[in-house]
Amino acid sequence: MKKRVCVIDDDLELREVVTYALEEDGFEVWPFENPEAALESFRESGKCPGFFLLDYYMPKMNGIRFIKKLRSDFGDTLGKIPCALSTAIDETPEELPADVMELKKPMDLDHLLNLVRDNCL
DSSP states (O other), X not given: OOOEEEEEOSOHHHHHHHHHHHHHTTOEEEEESSHHHHHHHHHHXXXXXXXXXXXXXXXXXXXXXXXXXHHHHSTTTGGGSOEEEEESSSSOXXXXXXXXXXXXXSOXXXXXXXXXXXXXX
């Protein structure tokens, strides 16, 4: 069974490139354009990815708020899934939770793939 990665980014081009790279590496990818759609999907399906890759800046809910919501709403299941936050800025306005990995944009796809391989449940 393929390991599942949830990719949440409002940038369609980036989402497609990352999805393609992960699928070529053997992962099943669940791409979402925003955190709200991802949360709705998890509530409806009850399915669990093994890794989250998400953008920091998104229109309604940023990546850190998504992680906090995920952990408060799904603590025993989705709240324990490894997360990596991608951003093009040097410092996020909010402090990253200690266990959240950070990826700088533009992303090095080899680094991304290694990070996912090493951390995906």
